[in-house]
Amino acid sequence: MVISSQIAQSIVEETVKVIHRNINFMNSDASIIASVDQDRIGDFHEGALKVLQTKQTVIIHEDDEFKGAKKGVNLPVYLNNRILGVIGITGEPNEVVQFGEVIKRMTEILLKEAHLEEQLELENIAKVSFIDEWIDGDWEDDKLFAARGWILGINVHLPRVAVVMEIIGFNDVLYEKLKSHQADVKGELEFQRFRREILEMVQNHFPKESQHIIIPAGSTRYTLLLSVDETLSDQKRKEKIRYRLDKIQKAIHTVYGYDTAIGAGRMYLQPHGAAKSVHEAERALLHAKNRNHTSYFYDQLGIESFAYDLPFEIREEYVKNVLQVDSKKNLDQIIETLNTFYDAGGSINEAAEKLYIHKNTLQYRLKRIKEETGYDPRVLPDAAKFYVAITFHLINNGTKRTNL
Template identity: 60%
Template sequence: MIISQQVAQSIVEEVQKVVSVNINFMNNEGKIIASMNKNRIGDFHEGAFRVIETKETVVIQTDEKWVGAKQGLNLPVFLHHQIVGVIGITGDPDEYSQMAEIIRKMTEVLVREAYLDKQFELEERAKQSYIEEWIEGNWEDDKLFASRGWILGINIQVPRIAVIIDLVGFNDWIYQKLRNYQADVGGELEVQRIRREILRLIQDHFPEQSQHVIVPSGSTRYTLLLSVDEKITLKKRWEKVNYRLSKIQKAIASSYPFQSVAGIGRMYVEPREIRKSEKEAYLALQYAKTQQKQAYSYDQLGIESFVYELDPEVRNDYVYRILQPDEFPRLNQTLETMDVFFQENGSINRAAEKLFIHKNTLQYRLKKIYTITGYDPRVISDAVLLKIAAAFYQANELFSKE
């Protein structure tokens, strides 16, 4: 394993917190790649080079004897019985001789943790790449593709549904955090750390040996391909998934200053059909956002199930022909009024109560819609046209922000 400068510096800083001594880390070429004294980074350290050659501790009594070295102890750092670097302790060797072995062991523990993190990252990248290929459905050999899945611990033959969780407000929160880093690489490392934390939080809500697959998908989203029991009813399946999602979303909200929204696709048995479920989950997610719901299933969608598949220009043309949005000074209020009125099946009393307005005010708003558009929300045939126009408008607004 080649220790990066960032990892080495983090190791040096962690060790220094425990033992207040000046620590340096040299790579397998004898070059100082991390130090509490930043001026020494990049210098050649002859003592460390000798450690690499002999795999033995080198004690330096004076600053003059070795090129680029100061008085102190230099110890080999091993990973899997191979030397991966040298940890240097600046100061009187006699003073730090008893502490030196502890520092070396501590360093090796931190190197091992960095190695495991790297392996985890590589495995997650491989898994993510495989799942992207799976969702695209473009592989040629079914047996070969399934075998690759088995290597990663994924059985693509079980019935599954796709779920997409989107973190609402995550980017704004991250932006505020990054302002403290002033373009330092530490800022990006912090972002990646938080994303991994959230991934683990989601994964912790499923059994370790299950066939549920959870991977990051984009900067704010996580895709879940959940194995499900095809023998239970649709209602029971929805209840089980929604219960699990509710717990995940509560955990996210309690740990971070943002909320999450989820879209759920339908169940499919054939591996190539997971693409359909993922697309359905995405459409359900968009609708959940427009309705400010925590979760929505594709099976719950009406008009919205095809709204997002139409060309934006087609939707836009229809919106301006039917709804004429520019003519409404308070368009959001108008859309909310229609939405609640339709939800209450045209009941003036129930809709007015839900909107917290007098029923005469509601009647006035409905007449205003008729005056501007020529379509009356109280007439079924006109209401259908207006409902579709409102759904199209919301879809265009949402996708313009993507």
């Protein structure tokens, strides 16, 4: 482990709380890399060099006894039986020597903690990199890839369902903060802390020893590769997934006040299926957002499962041809009316109630739509055209908003 100046400085700041004396930390080159006295950082410390050479405590009685050193005590600090640096306490030797062993032990404990955190961070980076490669489907040797996963504690051969969750509206909140006086380093740190808290909240909804994979995917998205039981019926498996996801969404809303949208892909039995399931989950998520649903499974999609593959211009032209409306205000009302009418299964009473209008008003709107477009929303072939047009409209507007 190479000690960074940031870690060394944090150790100095912690130890100075104990004895309220000037503390210096010297690296393996005998250079001061952290100190209460900032003017000394970067100086060569000959006393520390002697400590490194002899691996013994060095007491300095006079300021000029060693180059770049002041009187005090300097002690070697170890990690895993290897000397990593020197901790120095400035002051009258007969006063500071008594603190030497305590500060040395405290420094070694702090170094061990920093080392463990560094190892955990490196392990986390390795896991995220591996999972990104898995989601991209970008590997050549299946056996080698599975072995790498095994080392990281990940079994890639388990049946899995991908889920993509997005926190609705948080990007807008973040953008407004970045435009305002609140945009500073502290704000970025708060944002990163928020992301970690959400990640931990999601992780805490699953058993610690489970094979569920949860990682951040962008600023406000999280990708989950859920290990599932392939022997369950499709309906039962979905019920279990939906139950767990519903609890997560409620928890996020309760604690942070944010709504979430979730898309889930299909189950795949082989490692390469993860990439397909993630792609499906992303489409299901986009559809859930377009339809204002909290969650959607990919196999619930109808024409949406392939409509995203059509060029934007083709979808837009179809919408214009069917709806034949130039005014955005009229278009929004037609979309809202038809969408609600079809979601209500064609029930006038139910749709009118959802729209907060009288059923006669709804019938009048449907009649006007027929007159303006030439298609009757209550006739099945025409209703199919309208449904496709609404779907294309929602996809196009959703595509523009999310850049997917």
